[in-house]
Amino acid sequence: MSVTIVSHAGIANRTKNILSALSEHGEVTTTSDPINYIYPSIKLVDSVTNPYPEDWRLKVQPDEQQYTGDLTTIDLLYEKTPQYFVNKYQNVLSKLQINPDILNFVDNFTFPWEEMVGVHIRSWYCERRKFHDNSLFETQIDRLPEDQKFFFCSDNADVQRHFTEKYEGRVITYERELYNNPQLAESGHHDNIQITTDAFIELLLLSRCDKIIGTYASSFDEVAWWLGGCKSEVIIPEPNNFDEHLHNLIYLKK
DSSP states (O other), rough: OEEEEEOOHHHHHHHHHHHEEEEEEOOOEEHHHHHHOOTTTSSOOOOOOOOEESSSOOOOOGGGGSTTTTTTTOTTTTSOOHHHHHHHHHHTTTTTOOOOOHHHHHHHHHHTTTOOEEEEEEOOOGGGGGGGOOHHHHHHHTOOTTTTEEEEEEEEEHHHHHHHHHTTTTTTTTOOOOOOOOTTTSSSSOHHHHHHHHHHHHHHHHHHHHHEEETOOOHHHHHHHHHTSSSSSEEOOOOOTOOOOHHHHHHHHH
């Protein structure tokens, strides 16, 4: 049965929604030009015939609860993800074709990389902005060897400028236009092909890093980990004003 993706989330959560749909259905379609461009195997259609539920979580079937441990979900677990689901979703990912032009660009960009570190900072444009603090990431970067270069990506031009100036000569970036605007940021609900493709390229570049220093509660780092074959070491600095309520909403206990 064919289903149509209707998610309008950022590219990471859209990708998770696609993976969930592919785990259940033989054909997945989209009405979104950017999704069809990034994932050509997701056929572009004019209208929605059978919408797939919009959800940021990877699908866990009722009969798979035996593999989830103390939780009912598997999101944002990284190396703690049960092996059953690593195997399942790596198999699903193998069915998801990425635009070869994007892959070629990323291959060429990362060709000289050896043991690259990736830093992704989501500054947020919602109530979660209270969690953002550049110093959390500076602490982790300062633990790296002084000559260690790192790939850097963010949703905020001011944040990127801060890190490129502070760590001058060590920061590698993908040159794209950054918007300090929630409707144009990577997480914005839009269908702009260039902005969405640029965000995906950064996502794929992050996936090529051996170590990822990422943002708490951000699916961007999680999807990079999945796209990288679940091999990257992931460090997620805990926010200074840790919110146990949000934590419990993310990690649903049985």
